Amino acid sequence: MLLTVTSRNVLLPDSDLPRPATINVDIRTGKIIEVRLQYIGNGACRKNGDLHFVDAGDKVVLPGLVDAHVHLEEPGNQDWEGFWTGTQAAAAGGVTTLIDMPVDSSPPTTTSRNLHIKRRSARGQCWVDVGFWGGAIPQNETELGPLLSAGVKGFKCFLIDTGIEEFPCVSESDLHKHMSHLQHFSKNSVMIFHAEMQTASSPARRQLNPRSYQEFLSSRPKELEVDAITLIARLQATYPSVSCHVAHLSAAAALPIIRAAKDRGSKLSVETCFHYLCLSAEDIPDGATEYKCTPPIREDSNRNLLWDALVDGTIDCVISDHSPCLVEMKGLEHGNFMEAWGGVSSLGLGLSLLWTEGRKRGISLGQIVRWMSIKTAELAGLSDTKGQLKVGHDGDLVILDPESEFKVSKEHLYFKNKLTPYEGMTLRGLVHKTFVRGRLAYDSALQDGCTGLQPSGELL
Numbered sequence: 489m490l491l492t493v494t495s496r497n498v499l500l501p502d503s504d505l506p507r508p509a510t511i512n513v514d515i516r517t518g519k520i521i522e523v524r525l526q527y528i529g530n531g532a533c534r535k536n537g538d539l540h541f542v543d544a545g546d547k548v549v550l551p552g553l554v555d556a557h558v559h560l561e562e563p564g565n566q567d568w569e570g571f572w573t574g575t576q577a578a579a580a581g582g583v584t585t586l587i588d589m590p591v592d593s594s595p596p597t598t599t600s601r602n603l604h605i606k607r608r609s610a611r612g613q614c615w616v617d618v619g620f621w622g623g624a625i626p627q628n629e630t631e632l633g634p635l636l637s638a639g640v641k642g643f644k645c646f647l648i649d650t651g652i653e654e655f656p657c658v659s660e661s662d663l664h665k666h667m668s669h670l671q672h673f674s675k676n677s678v679m680i681f682h683a684e685m686q687t688a689s690s691p692a693r694r695q696l697n698p699r700s701y702q703e704f705l706s707s708r709p710k711e712l713e714v715d716a717i718t719l720i721a722r723l724q725a726t727y728p729s730v731s732c733h734v735a736h737l738s739a740a741a742a743l744p745i746i747r748a749a750k751d752r753g754s755k756l757s758v759e760t761c762f763h764y765l766c767l768s769a770e771d772i773p774d775g776a777t778e779y780k781c782t783p784p785i786r787e788d789s790n791r792n793l794l795w796d797a798l799v800d801g802t803i804d805c806v807i808s809d810h811s812p813c814l815v816e817m818k819g820l821e822h823g824n825f826m827e828a829w830g831g832v833s834s835l836g837l838g839l840s841l842l843w844t845e846g847r848k849r850g851i852s853l854g855q856i857v858r859w860m861s862i863k864t865a866e867l868a869g870l871s872d873t874k875g876q877l878k879v880g881h882d883g884d885l886v887i888l889d890p891e892s893e894f895k896v897s898k899e900h901l902y903f904k905n906k907l908t909p910y911e912g913m914t915l916r917g918l919v920h921k922t923f924v925r926g927r928l929a930y931d932s933a934l935q936d937g938c939t940g941l942q943p944s945g946e947l948l
């Protein structure tokens with residue numbers, strides 16, 4: 489069983505510029521077995537017994553993307569999202585691997601037993617490959633070793649109140665216990681931080697008009713991120729063998745701390761989200777709680793600095809932080825930012841979002857692949873199999889028409905609760921087909937993108 493994909497524009501690991509190539513994938517093993525620097529198309533696509541030949545012509549072939557920060561919320565909250573719809577949305581956007589967050593499911597992924605429950609509920613439901621982050625909460629440090637042995641890729645913790653009883657935040661003294669355990673157990677693990685922290689000197693919250701986006705923004709000032717990242721850099725220096733990762737950086741004011749830590753050679757990495765790169769506080773209407781997330785979307789000037797930091801490598805990667813809820817939980821009729829559930833839904837739109845915004849700034853698709861695929865695979869410890877079109881890697885491929893435009897409407901949204909701040913926006917870059925381990929997982933020509941296909945994603 490062989491999949492052959494040929495195109496005049498293939499993004500291979502050693503160049504940011506696409507070039508003619510043909511990729512062969514052994515569908516039985518799911519691995520890329522040959523990359524030939526030649527286009528062999530003749531305009532035809534055919535499926536002949538065990539041979540599947542796809543001529544992508546001028547369309548761009550890129551490695552399947554790795555979204556290392558997604559809340560699938562199952563079990564427990566599968567009416568918010570779930571493995572079936574979440575992974576279908578991923579496939580439709582060219583994401584072939586996603587790593588699920590430990591929070592927002594019930595039980596949360598804070599013990600090896602809970603991980604087992606989560607894996608059982610995911611089985612048979614995944615259109616793309618799914619890996620799992622574990623959770624670090626007060627007093628679960630002895631679970632970190634068993635969770636790593638059971639396959640988690642690292643751990644997520646919060647430095648600020650989560651509002652979720654099963655997933656409290658950790659204090660600095662909790663973190664010393666967790667970090668010394670990690671230092672002992674594994675040289676390749678990573679601690680991911682929700683990097684906002686209230687300290688005695690944090691500016692006071694203001695809540696005069698709960699519909700005002702500006703007031704919501706001032707209730708989560710940049711200082712909360714700066715203080716948290718200062719602590720993270722200090723912890724990293726204390727436990728130098730444990731990698732630390734800043735989740736969803738929003739405040740550009742923290743960039744100097746990150747640059748200094750990286751200059752010292754710290755194992756510190758940073759992600760930001762599509763919404764911090766593509767949206768600005770100035771454009772968010774009052775009461776529009778579909779934009780609410782924490783840390784918040786900040787001003788346009790802040791956004792430009794985040795782009796600069798991506799380009800110069802201070803920020804390593806870009807993820808969705810797809811964090812959906814029931815539409816009712818956004819309380820759109822009241823537009824109360826203080827009460828609405830926090831989280832922006834975007835799974836499946838990320839590639840088009842970053843390409844639409846990035847091309848205005850002279851960014852290449854090769855750079856986008858580095859931020860959304862190579863670097864995120866590295867973060868999740870998957871660089872040997874994911875993120876690049878290379879012999880021996882998994883046959884995860886995306887065919888993208890970079891010039892096609894579309895207006896985001898509910899029909900483009902495959903996730904369960906179809907509420908997103910991007911609805912109505914015109915985006916460029918349309919995913920035509922997505923292959924996971926050599927098998928078709930999404931085809932824009934099919935009804936619903938997948939009618940007649942079977943989910944073939946694996947649990948990592």
Ligand SMILES: [Zn+2]
Pocket residue numbers: 557559589809811
């Ligand atoms: Zn998140």
